[in-house]
Every structure is written in structure tokens, then in C-alpha cells.
Amino acid sequence: MKLLKSKWNFACLLVSVIWLASVNAVALDARKVEVRGLFKNAAILQVNGQQRMLKVGQTSPEGIKLIAADSKQAEIEIDGKRTVLSLSKKIAATFSEAALGEARIPAGRNGHYFTTGMINNQSVKLLVDTGASSIALNSIVAKQLGIDYLTSPRYVGVATASGTTRGYRVTLREVTVGGITLNNVIAVVTEGEFPRDILLGNTFLSELDMKVESGVLILQAKY
Incomplete structure (x- = not known):
């Protein structure tokens, strides 16, 4: 009787382990991908709630690779499997298809314009600020992006909420927002x-x- 009970307990334990493994596998594999913006050779994807701007050939931190993209659709690869996605109907009302040389940025709830872009080929979140004389970022973010600002021979005084601090003038190799690259x-x-x-x-x-x-907000290249 004890032997049968032991076998039953082991079987229950084995089923529980298999069930938990299955649940974890589903959680790991569940990657919700939605197209938020389409451009020639680039796309803005929302992966599990996180916006990612990818150029063709790039892979997001979640393992989503952009194979091809134009103003109508994006081809992505997940775990070796490819699929084609178009701009979601939910977003289409806000994000109409953007052409090369154009970016469309919807206003946030507070009226500010936030967007995903790229600095030196790395994905970043940007806040449009027409009152700022130049692109501005803090030293923590600069280090994360690999910007060696300390070697800059030019610096300026910058007013912040906590007082005046030193700012370093640098040149960014490439900045991309939507279909615009400078x-x-x-x-x-x-x-x-x-x-x-x-x-x-x-x-x-x-x-x-x-x-x-x-x-x-619609940004368009002047050429």
C-alpha cells in the first residue's frame, strides 16, 4: 500500500513539473508584436509593450529580427520563423504610413511628443523640444550609447533644475527619427x-x- 502511495505521489510530482515547464515555456515564447510605424528599410515595432525601432537586419532585445520593410508591411523573423505584418488598424488612425524623409509623432496624454529613434544606430526614446537649441542628453545615457564626451575640447554652461552644470559639445554620427536620417x-x-x-x-x-x-506632429525633410 505504501509502495502504491509513493508511486502515486511521484506521478503527481512528475505531472506538476511537466505542467510548470509548459507554463514557463508559454510565458517565454509569448511575444506580442505590433507594427507601430513603417518606412523604407525600417520599422517601429511594439514588442510586449516596448517600442523598438529596427532597421533591416537588426534584432531587438526580445529576439525579433527585421528582414524587410517598406511603407506597407514588415517581414520579421522570430526563432527562425518568418511572418509578414502590416500596420495595425488600431494604430492606423494615429500613424498613417510615413514616407522616406518623414516622421509622424502623435501627441502624448500631456501634450508632449515622445518618439522612438536611433542615435548612432542604437534605439533611444526622444522628447521633441523646440525650445532646446540642440539635442541634449545626460552623461549617464551618453556612456550607455558609447559617446566619449569627455574628450570634447568644447564645453558650455548648462542651466538645469539643480543649478548650472557643465555641458560637452559633441557630434553624433547619425540620428534617425521615422524615415529621416541626419x-x-x-x-x-x-x-x-x-x-x-x-x-x-x-x-x-x-x-x-x-x-x-x-x-x-509631422516632420519632413526639406529636400
């Missing part, structure tokens, strides 16, 4: 944690035409 863009890196968000200022914006339609 090279050799001036930026200022400030010591410390301010500004908390990367400010997309006028060293980038002044090269573009800007307008707002139905709450969407």
Missing part, C-alpha cells in the same frame, strides 16, 4: 542625470519642416 548632428552632453529624457532639439529640428495635423 548625419553629423551637434548635441550637448550634461554631467549628471538631467535632462532625464533625451531632448530632440533644434540642431535636428531646424533641418526639417514641421506641422501638426489632428494632434500628430
Whole structure:
């Protein structure tokens, strides 16, 4: 009788282990991917709630690789399997298809314009700030992006919420927002944690035409 009970307990334990393994596998494999923006050879994806801007050939931290993209659809690869996605109907009302040389940024709940972009081929979150004379980022973010600002021979005084701090003038090799890419863009890196968000200022914006339609900020290259 004890032997039968032991076998029964072992069987229950084995089933429980298998069930837990199955649950964990589903959780690990569950990657919700939604297309938020489409451009030639680039796409903005939302993966498990996180926005990722990828160029063709790049892979997100979640393992989503962008194979191809244009203004109509994106082909992605997940664990060796490929699928084609179009702009979601839910987002289409806010994000109309953006052409090369254009970016469309919907206003947030507080009226600010946040967007995902790329600095030196690395995905970043940007806050559009027409009052900032240049792109501005703090030294913590600069280090994460591999920007060697301390070797810059030029620095300026920058006013922050906690007082005046030193800012270093640097040149960003490449800045991409939507379908717009500019090279050799001036930026200022400030010591410390301010500004908390990367400010997309006028060293980038002044090269573009800007307008707002139905709450969407539209940036267009001047060429």
C-alpha cells in the first residue's frame, strides 16, 4: 500500500513539473508584436509593450529580427520563423504610413511628443523640444550609447533644475527619427542625470519642416 502511495505521489510530482515547464515555456515564447510605424528599410515595432525601432537586419532585445520593410508591411523573423505584418488598424488612425524623409509623432496624454529613434544606430526614446537649441542628453545615457564626451575640447554652461552644470559639445554620427536620417548632428552632453529624457532639439529640428495635423506632429525633410 505504501509502495502504491509513493508511486502515486511521484506521478503527481512528475505531472506538476511537466505542467510548470509548459507554463514557463508559454510565458517565454509569448511575444506580442505590433507594427507601430513603417518606412523604407525600417520599422517601429511594439514588442510586449516596448517600442523598438529596427532597421533591416537588426534584432531587438526580445529576439525579433527585421528582414524587410517598406511603407506597407514588415517581414520579421522570430526563432527562425518568418511572418509578414502590416500596420495595425488600431494604430492606423494615429500613424498613417510615413514616407522616406518623414516622421509622424502623435501627441502624448500631456501634450508632449515622445518618439522612438536611433542615435548612432542604437534605439533611444526622444522628447521633441523646440525650445532646446540642440539635442541634449545626460552623461549617464551618453556612456550607455558609447559617446566619449569627455574628450570634447568644447564645453558650455548648462542651466538645469539643480543649478548650472557643465555641458560637452559633441557630434553624433547619425540620428534617425521615422524615415529621416541626419548625419553629423551637434548635441550637448550634461554631467549628471538631467535632462532625464533625451531632448530632440533644434540642431535636428531646424533641418526639417514641421506641422501638426489632428494632434500628430509631422516632420519632413526639406529636400
